[in-house]
Amino acid sequence: MQMRELSRASGVPxxxxxxxxxxxxxxxxxxxxxxxxxxxxxxxxxxxxIRALAEVGQLRLETVRTILTAVDGGGTxxxxxxxxxxxxxxxxxxxxxxxEAVDRLLRRRRWRVHQDSSNRHALAVxxxxxxxxxxxxxxxxxxxxxxxxxxxxxxxxxxxxxxxAEHAVEHVVVGTVLFEPLLLALRRLAQxxxxxxxxxxxxxxxxxxxxxxx
Amino acid sequence: MQMRELSRASGVPxxxxxxxxxxxxxxxxxxxxxxxxxxxxxxxxxxxxIRALAEVGQLRLETVRTILTAVDGGGTxxxxxxxxxxxxxxxxxxxxxxxEAVDRLLRRRRWRVHQDSSNRHALAVxxxxxxxxxxxxxxxxxxxxxxxxxxxxxxxxxxxxxxxAEHAVEHVVVGTVLFEPLLLALRRLAQxxxxxxxxxxxxxxxxxxxxxxx
Numbered sequence: 001m002q003m004r005e006l007s008r009a010s011g012v013p014x015x016x017x018x019x020x021x022x023x024x025x026x027x028x029x030x031x032x033x034x035x036x037x038x039x040x041x042x043x044x045x046x047x048x049x050i051r052a053l054a055e056v057g058q059l060r061l062e063t064v065r066t067i068l069t070a071v072d073g074g075g076t077x078x079x080x081x082x083x084x085x086x087x088x089x090x091x092x093x094x095x096x097x098x099x100e101a102v103d104r105l106l107r108r109r110r111w112r113v114h115q116d117s118s119n120r121h122a123l124a125v126x127x128x129x130x131x132x133x134x135x136x137x138x139x140x141x142x143x144x145x146x147x148x149x150x151x152x153x154x155x156x157x158x159x160x161x162x163x164x165a166e167h168a169v170e171h172v173v174v175g176t177v178l179f180e181p182l183l184l185a186l187r188r189l190a191q192x193x194x195x196x197x198x199x200x201x202x203x204x205x206x207x208x209x210x211x212x213x214x
Numbered sequence: 215m216q217m218r219e220l221s222r223a224s225g226v227p228x229x230x231x232x233x234x235x236x237x238x239x240x241x242x243x244x245x246x247x248x249x250x251x252x253x254x255x256x257x258x259x260x261x262x263x264i265r266a267l268a269e270v271g272q273l274r275l276e277t278v279r280t281i282l283t284a285v286d287g288g289g290t291x292x293x294x295x296x297x298x299x300x301x302x303x304x305x306x307x308x309x310x311x312x313x314e315a316v317d318r319l320l321r322r323r324r325w326r327v328h329q330d331s332s333n334r335h336a337l338a339v340x341x342x343x344x345x346x347x348x349x350x351x352x353x354x355x356x357x358x359x360x361x362x363x364x365x366x367x368x369x370x371x372x373x374x375x376x377x378x379a380e381h382a383v384e385h386v387v388v389g390t391v392l393f394e395p396l397l398l399a400l401r402r403l404a405q406x407x408x409x410x411x412x413x414x415x416x417x418x419x420x421x422x423x424x425x426x427x428x
Contacts, residue, residue: 048346048348117418119403122392122402126395129392132225133262133263133266135388141284145400147365148400149400150360150404153401153407154408155354155357155358176402178343178347179359181336181343183359184397184398185333186359186362187394189320190366192333193362193370195369
């Protein structure tokens with residue numbers, strides 16, 4: 001297909017497609033003249049993937065590039081997913097107390113996780129931020145979250161396709177990122193549902209005291 | 215306390231504290247001379263909140279401002295949480311098919327959610343992104359995610375403090391944002407745990423075929 005058709009099918013403007021080509025995120029098409037090229041389904045699929053990661057995942061272009069490099073890299077499944085998770089993990093150090101809280105949780109739940117996993121670090125950073133604003137996370141809360149995480153991860157891991165390794169890697173990386181907004185939106189909808197029951201019907205809002213701050 | 219002490223206690227550099235003061239995110243201190251002021255615990259608490267939202271929530275400063283305005287605004291609980299969720303909701307339109315899929319899910323689960331809720335839209339955008347990269351989300355997957363969301367939302371809503379309305383609002387807004395990285399980190403840890411069981415021990419990685427792309 002021509003550039004114009006590729007743009008229409010993917011929903012990505014022509015100028016943006018050209019930008020992705022220049023940046024090397026999208027492989028070049030097959031030249032048909034000095035100024036034209038044709039593109040195939042692999043270009044369309046890749047373009048949809050870039051768009052989804054950048055728009056829904058709200059990932060910066062460098063992070064998108066890191067993930068695409070991992071998907072194309074031909075490494076092991078663990079290496080690829082690890083590289084993607086590292087690209088996605090939040091920055092900043094965590095305290096020894098937060099690291100210890102993560103270790104304690106993983107031991108209690110008997111979860112097998114690599115000692116240097118970036119996911120451990122992501123959890124420690126999350127603990128630390130909650131601690132800094134004075135949120136104490138008690139074990140019963142943590143267990144409810146861990147139960148929920150295990151529920152969704154079970155489905156995630158079971159639905160990884162086994163027909164081809166490349167397909168499997170792409171599924172895991174994209175699924176990790178694109179299912180995150182889904183899970184977060186469902187959590188907020190569930191909160192809205194439950195708090196409308198607890199706080200009364202819409203239209204009978206609970207008044208709050210005026211802030212004494214500022 | 216002095217500026218220097220405020221900086222040390224919050225972990226926010228002095229230059230950044232001054233920036234937040236200039237931007238009006240942090241209320242001014244009590245002047246003690248032409249060039250000095252003192253700050254109290256409310257400044258420290260607010261500074262920790264800003265830091266947590268900006269660093270862990272990875273929110274842009276304008277979004278942080280919107281949330282702080284909502285917390286300070288003295289509106290109803292529903293208004294405040296709604297304003298925060300709107301500030302956090304992803305941009306971009308969703309297709310009528312995606313909106314219909316959201317309606318179908320909410321009817322099936324009997325969740326009471328406002329027709330104009332930004333959370334509905336967030337879910338529709340997430341559906342659309344998955345659809346664009348060819349991920350079909352079957353009902354059993356969706357139900358596992360909805361069950362998990364309900365599990366965590368139940369704890370979220372139950373732990374809202376009732377001692378003061380301002381405290382309650384702050385808890386809901388901050389809890390929504392700061393527990394998201396916690397939930398996502400736990401999901402990735404659970405995936406790592408389960409896939410290490412499914413794919414074998416670390417150190418015996420599963421080789422993938424080289425990519426044929428690019």
